[in-house]
Structures are given as structure tokens and as C-alpha cells.
Amino acid sequence: MKSKQPIERYAREIFGENRRRAVYAGAKLATEKRHATLARDYPHANHLRRLAGQIKQHTLEHLDRYLREAEQRLRKNGATVHFATDADSCNQIVLDIMRTAKVQKMVKSKSMLGEETGLSEFLLERGVECLETDLGELIVQLDHDRPSHIVRPIIHKDRAEIARCFEREGLGDYNEGPDVITRRARDFLRRKYMEADVGLTGANFVIAESGRICLVTNEGNARFCVAACKIHIVIAGIEKLIPKDRDLALFVNLIARSATGQQLSVYNQFFGGPRLQGQPHGPDEMHVIFVDNGRTDVLASDCREILRCIRCGACQNVCPVYRQVGGHSYRGTYAGPVGAVLTPLLAGERFSEMADLPKASSLCGACNEVCPVDIPIPDLLLRLRYRGKREGASRAASGAPPMGPWALVATKPKVWRTALAASPALNYLPSHLIPIGAIRTWREARSLPKWRGGKFRKWIQERKNDP
């Protein structure tokens, strides 16, 4: 019998063996590179992870203060600050800024928050020309696909797929050479940068004391987005704050190593505001939109530590379950362990639809070991499992045996002993007659050893009687 779990169905029917192999290899390599770069430079990397986690946790616990500080500082720097409660209001604010300025063309650098709010689709539907400029994100956009990894959006795609897509979209004849694909994307994008009125970026860190936006990229596309445009729009989740400029020393070092195994990302940019009087270049306007979209509810929950996340993808790369099922199977913006926590939380009232995600984990703890901000992801998954049970979410119960009868027996020692002593009788029962669903599922791929209940107790009793 095939598994009915949505995640496993996806893995079996759509993800498939070839993609699985490619994703596995890529994720494994990224994990190894991360480890090598971190261990080489920092013999006590765990201390750094814990310190970074404490700084983020501190910021979250005083978020009201730091948000106000950042807002005031940004305004002083000449930026306009907006607050968006949800995805729709974020998208609407972006559209309003463009309509007010009477402009139509946007180039966009990679932003997971933009994925979360569905910004590109929203703008395209309303006649805004909105183009992704990160190579992976551009390919995803041209191919009407979705990113499957936080930092490597097209980890699930092979070069033939990309070549077919480029041919179809008029970027040249079929050619699957990586250098050719990259050159064509570059030529295509260069024109677009010059034509665009608005450059939209995310933010890796927003520094409260200075109002600086820190952006970390490897392709330089964010720099191009902002270089030639009239208006720079930044969208940032409210959890992106860090208190001081000096904290960047820690975070910039950790994010590059954790995400891509680099000591430093190729481009680390700091945006202090729009062009000031007397400055020859830069956008005339800068808008910063702080987005909640469910984050305050997460902050009020017992899973608030997940808001420390700096979106490096290290937990995804190391996760043995993600490596088997791929990113799209998590049905959300974020995949892997962080997605299994964040997606159900951000789903709000639709929590129960996502309640299978926290169960899609062997709780091996590898995610916590690599997390640059030391998020106790397995604990959060467990808390969400408990919530799924409390709220009676059917997706949370799928496949797992009910625990009520077990708890009843396990609190009645006499019944427990009697049941175990009788268990060897199960050895003579054909497996399809065994009245426990979990055992039948177990036996589909695995054999079960012979029941030997009561044997150990008998042995230890005999020794006690006859030492």
C-alpha cells in the first residue's frame, strides 16, 4: 500500500528519483562546505552560533523598542517607512508607491518574503512589469515554477529543463551549457536594469541603531537593481532587525558560511537611505516596508525562537528528510526543517491543513546542530505536534498510531506484564490479521523480530531467586 501522506505522495509521484539524486548531492556538498569553512576559521563555532542566537532572541523580546528605533532612524536618513500587517497590504503598498510615482517597471532582487506574499504575481496581474534578477529566481519566473530551496531556488531543476525554458521564452536556441545560459540571462537582464523605474530588494539584516539595510548576495544583481532606478523599495519581515552595526561582524560571517560555505558572500551591501543632496547617484526615493504577516502571532506563541531564522538554508541542506522529498513537498514558501515549523505557524487559521509538516521529521536534531542562530528546531516541531493533537488536526494524526490505549496499558504494570508475556503468540498470527495498523505499516518494508515478551523479566527473576 502506498503512503497517503501529501509529502510522500509528492516525493513519489512528482519529485522522482533523478531529482532526488541531484538534490541529495547538492545538499550534501553544501553541508560539507559549510562545515569545512566554519571549522577552519572558528574552532569554537558553537559559541558563535549561541551568541548569534542570543542576540536575535534579545532583539525579538524587545522588538517593539527596536522597531521604533529603526523606524526613527530610517526616517532621519530620508527613507519612508511603511508597516504592512499581512501579505495583501504589503503588496498593495508596493503597488501604491508605483502608482503614485506613475511608474510601471520593476526589477526585483531575491526575497523570500516576496515569495511569501506572492508579490510578483500580484504586480504582474496589475500590469506592472516585475522581473526577477537573481539567476535562479529568473529561471523560476520564466518557467512558471516555484523556488524549492531558500538560497538555491532551482536546486530541483536540471540544465536541460532550463535550456528548454530559455528557448521557449525567446532567449536563444536550445543550449544547455551553464556558461551560455548564464551569459544569455546576463544580456537579457542588463537591458532591463536600465529600463526599470523601481528596484525592489529584501533585507538580510536591518540595523536598528543606524537604520542601515544590509543585503548579502553573490551575483551583484541587487546592486544593479538599485544602481539605476529612481525608487528603491525594501521589504523586510519585522524579525530582520539586529540592534547594532557591530553585530554585523558576527552575522555576516555566519550567514555566508552557513548558506554557501563561503567566508564572505561576494557582495555585502549597506543601504543608508536615498540619494542625499549633493550626491551624484542613487535612488531619489527609498521606501522600507516592515511586514508582519503572522509574525506577531508567532512571537506570542511557544515557538517564537523560529523568528531568529536568518534564512541561510543550512538546516534544509543537512536534513535527511528534505534530501529525500525535496523542497516543493513542504507546500510552502519555506522548505525543510524551518519550513516544517514556519509554514504551519504562518498559516494562521489554516494551521490544521499544514499539521502534517511538523510530523515529517525523524527529529534527528541535525538542523539544530547547524543552525547559525541555534534554533531548537526539534523542540519546536514537537510543540507543534502537540498543538496538532490538541486541535484535533486530522493531518497531524495521519499514519501514527493512537496513543490512548498504549498509555492506559503503560500505566497499569500488571496489564503491561500480562500483555507482554502473551505477545509471543503474535509470532504465529499472519501479519494481515495483526490488529495494529502501525505494525502492518511497519511490515510493508521491514520485517519485525520475533516477539519475546516476558523473557527478560523471567531471566532476571530467576537470577534473583537463585543468585
Added chain:
Amino acid sequence: MATCLCDAFFDGVGRATVETLEHLGCQVVFPDDQTCCGQPAFNGGDWDASRKVVRHTIEVFRGTEPIVVPSSSCAAMSLHGAPLEFEEIADREGVEDMASRTWELADFIVNGLGVDRWKGRFSHRVVFHRSCHSRGTKSGEAARRLLSSIDGLELVSFPEEEQCCGFGGTFSVGFPETSASMGRLKIGNALASAPDFLVSGDMGCLLHLGGLLDREEQELPRLHLAEVLRDALRNKNLL
């Protein structure tokens, strides 16, 4: 604490644990009313059911003696899981007391009793699967130290040694296809080192890996760490 897996399937591991501890001069008491540590329900999200079982276990093991468990995962339930599910609960004290006295077997031998060289002989190639529940504890290192000190034992490394075997308690039946794929990967990696035995400190992992090996008729005998320690003593007539 014998663990429910030893109680139901692996009496040999329970015996080896007792014999090993007695060899070290311990007096082993087996409270007859013990059942399970409460982990299946904790892991499955049914914390109300799990807390009932944990409370029972606390009663059964009340006292001042160390509680030794031949399983990283049952030990982790006492050390980490139970405190987590009792965070907001009034009768947390018993949980904390139990956690303060619980030891995983290898950790107890090496860091509790201060024994880090093992006598006896075990002339085989061994791969050791450190169960994931021992991450962040001293158990994995303790087991490796004991194993590599045994005369004749060749502890061989294998690819992706730190990866999970895919058991994961209720995960193994909730997500059976993913669990089995993870297990096959672990088995392939372990077999690549051509070992005589696959050894682990956790019968949960070995139940899963053994089940896959047997179903697919692959040859790789499994042993719990306690069995290796006991057999090493026997092989030199020290027991």
C-alpha cells in the same frame, strides 16, 4: 530501566546490560512495575498520554540511585523530552529529579564510573551507528572510546556516519517510505566498509535497520553496545 523494546523483543540486550553493569561492580535492581519511558506519545504529539506514562515511570524509579538505560533515545526522553512536556506543569519536580539521575549506558560507564578502557577481546570489524538522540551528549564519544579500546576490535568509519537512520519513532510508520529510504541509505553506507557487525547503543535504530536488512535479505549482523562489551569479556573468560 530495561526499555520497552528489550522488554518486548530484545531480552538478550537487557541481559547483556545487566551482566556488563554487574561486572563493573554495580548492584542492578530491576523495578518490576516499569513499563515505558513515555516517548512514543511524546514524539507523536499526544503529550497528555505521555505525561501519564512519565508520572508512572517517576513513581517506579523514585529513590536516589542512578537510573541506567541501554538506549540514548529513552535516556533523552528522561533528560530532555519529559522536562520539555512538563515545562508548564505543576508536578515538574519529579521530572527534574529523574532527569538528574538518568544515564545512557556508555555515558554511565565512561563518565559516571570513570572506566574508559574495556578488557576482553572482540576480533571483528565493527561499524558504530551513533543514534541521533545522543547528539549534544557525551554518549557517542563514550561508546566509541570503549569500543576502540577493546583488544582485536577494529572500529571502522563509513560514509555519512552522522546521518540519521530514518527510524524516528512514530515517524517510521507515519512516513514509512521516507523512513525506509533513509534506512537503505544508511545500510548502503555501512556495508561500504564491509563490517562484520553493525553496533549501536539504541535498539530503536537497530529494530529499523535490522528490519530492512532482513526483509531485503542482506547480511549484516547487529549487536547492541552492551552485547559487544559482554561478549568481549566472555571471549577472554573474564565473565
